[in-house]
Amino acid sequence: MARHAKEKFDAIVVGAGPSGNAAAYTMAQAGLKVLQIERGEYPGSKNVQGAILYADALERIIPDFRDDAPLERHVIEQRVWVLDDASFVGTHFRSDDYNKPPYNRYTIIRAQFDKWFSSKVREAGALLICETTVEELLLDGERVVGVRCDRIGGEVYADVVVVADGVNSTLARKAGLHGEIQASNVALAVKEILFMPEEVIQQRFNVKDEEGVVIEMMGSVTEGMVGTGFLYTNRDS
Template sequence: MSEEEKLDAIVVGAGPAGTAAALTMAKAGLQVALIEKGAKPGSKNVMGGILYTHFLEAVVGESWQQAPLERPIIEEQRWLMTEEAAIRLVGYKNLRNRVHPHSFSVLRARFDAWFAAQAEAAGAFLLPETVVEQLVVENGRVVGVKTPTEELRADVTVVCEGVGLGSKLLERAGLKTPLRANQVAMAVKEVISLDEGLIESRFNCEPGEGASIECYGDATRGLSGFMFIYTNRDTLSVGGGALLSEMSDTRLSRAELAERAPNAILEHFKSHPAIRPLLAGGETVEFLAKMIPEGGHRAIPKLFGDGYVVCGDAAMLSNPVHREGSNLAMESGRLAGETIIHAREKSDFSASSLREYKGKLDQSWIMADMRKYDKAVPLLEHNQRLLGKYPGIMDSALDEFFRVDGVSKWEKQRRISKMVRKEGGLRLIRDSVKAGLSLYRPFRR
């Protein structure tokens, strides 16, 4: 490619981060190539399935109302599960969302194609079925990308290809250290077709409205992660995941590893007595799998350098506590696009110029949240009692509390206290305090 043919920017990955970056730059008149490895945007992309309209509107304006979204999420539930029980920790039906919904269920195959079309309409060049094999680096500067058929060159390359290929591209270029198994989760998901009326009756929804259920504990066989059900128009998104390090622990037997395989965990969840009736009669129409970032703030790589920036999952931007990923992706993509627009105005695409992107992130809610929950996943990883032993104690205590069997309430209170002490009451309290501090630290660091 000659100097005259060089683009202003190349964006690798047409997911929420990459498309947000490409659209932001294209609207400002930059020549942008948006590269997607799938046959079309969305064909290779996976996420649980909740999208937040605030961040979509920041990129496309009022056009967000034409996006192919599924159902507004009116009710949120969080369950803590044992083999024989489902403890509903949170059940929140927010009726305000009927008028001003802030989140929707979404199917990426539909949404990503629409979102990328908005970038194309703004002037971005979409290149589907194109695999980026490596970043082209000359004299320490990223100058473009190499595909199986050609090299494409640009002033800036935006890496948004997720925690898998995106991380590998950076690693091959010497711009990032390899990920550790405890910094990513292996997630799987099925899309299960079900009659709209059945969805609404089973999940207590009004016509057109939706709900989300997220489950911990036995849902993942006690592993660090969670499972979910999100209601779409005429399908359910059912899936979840856990830390890759726990799924592939070499200290375990072959049989134990088989039980921890992603497919096995999903089938275990689907067969739970509290979940099975919700899915009854449904037919699996799609199966997807993906690695997602779980490393927290400490795992974030260098996000900029001479001729490149990193966004979304490739930047390890994910908040598993609040199941947030697409919003961090879109916002980071938008901020990267704004940074590159400014860099073009200065004709300076050096690391010192693109540092502005990191500054924007640091001043935003993104890094505030990443710092706040930095210790959440390590807490679960190193204290599996929280999702294994303690739900069982709670289940037994609640069984005693609610059972009417001729035993006085004083005696029940004594039995519950004895049960908690026997199972390590002081340790339970100590672990609960640690969990609370890791999730709801009152002071900003």
């Protein structure tokens, strides 16, 4: 038991994306001693994804998130296009109900949003360590009791370890919690940001102020894979 006398927390969370931040925030709010470890320079620094934020999930955790979260536009219209190489067929849904606060979904830029969410985690009392990679889970038999980081004396112990390092989790594979993800089940997505004045975006998508539009696409653009490509409006991109 001597080795458990080292640095000990109630919980360790690996990763500072939305899942990791939600877990760390919830546990810290409940009074637990939480350590969160992120390999990036800061939460969001390694993320280039944009996203749609559905308000209900975050509102259950941080009811007043709209007061200061870096939200881009609230979505009032969703379009779906099925494309071939030369044409498309599509439909769209637009509702005035979506244009009444409290809005139910927003476009966000993850690099900014993750950074904001992390500030809430720290305000709740969690300890965040960045630029640190968790190399493996520490096991006592079949029970996870901590993590080993890429630092001198990098073994840290906890009653609970939450692995939130992405869908293709290296830690989960090393621990035997899941196998290798087959290439046939994986797609590489590419994102491009087109910057333009807010007034141009508003004209092209028939919106005003902070209203936004999302277009989901499938067909030739997704080459028959499950899921969609999507285009969405930010404030100026």
